[in-house]
Amino acid sequence: MQAVLTPSVPPFTPAPADSADRAQRIARALLRHAPPVHPDAGFFAAVIGTSLAQGDLARSGLAPAELQELADCLFPGALGGHDSVLSALREQFPAYVEHGLKDPQPGFTLLMRVLLDAYRAPGPDTTQWVTSILAHACLRPDHLWRDLGLSGREDVTALLARHYPGLVARNIHNLRWKKFLAYSAREHAGMPVAAAPGCEGCEDHAVCYPQNR
Structure with missing residues (x-):
């Protein structure tokens, strides 16, 4: 089924190198507060570090109460x-x-939450925060792994x-994760498939959607 494109979004602009370096420093500082060998600590540290380095905690996709709960749980x-190094967190959090958290695409993020909740694994107690982060990350025009501050697609x-194993098993055509999640969310709701809101502004849009060139 042909994809239906969402309204135009600003094109992808890479983060400056100094911003990426600062994000990594913040992530390392957060991990000093984390319990040893927690499987999600590195992911959350990367997301929060990237958001702080860009001066926008809302970019994490975590509402203030969620961010507070996550910090209390993983980064006490x-x-x-x-x-x-964590002064940015202490300075930005009160204003946040x-x-x-403002949601420019509540319809889409709701579809994403319904999909992810339907496939969530029974074990991890951090899945609700992963769901919030992923739902909002698909609104932005970058590869999902890079948007989250991770090292590559394999991290995603x-x-x-870990959190939605049944959903991963359905990606039999090895679609890029942002495209696959957006398609799956609409398909799960009985709607025609469509690109994620952020996809049109991505540098590789023509690679993922060659039929729309």
Whole structure:
């Protein structure tokens, strides 16, 4: 079934190198507060670090209450303490609590949440936060792994396999994850498939959707 494109979004602009370096420093500082060998700590540290480095905690996709709960669970002490690397978290969090998380595409993020909840694994107690992050990450015009601050597609595959293994098993054509998740969300709801809101602005849009060139 032919994809239906969403309204135009700004094209992808790579993050400056200094922003990426700062995101990594923040992520490493967060991990100093994490329990040892937690399978999701690196993922959440990367997401929060990337968001802080770009001065936008809403970019994480986590509402203020979710971010507070996650920090208390995985990074206790990160919102307090005196680690200078984490000063951005302490400075940005109060303003984020005041303004909250805005959702420019509530219809799409709801479809994503319904899909991910339908396939969530019974074990991990952090899955609800992964769902929030993924639903909002698909709104932006970048490859999913890079948008999340990860090292590559294989990191996204491992994350999805841990939290939504049945969904990963359905990607038999090895579609890129953002495309696959968006298609699956609409298909799960009985709707025609369509690209994720962020896909049109991606540098590889023509690769994923050659029929629309």
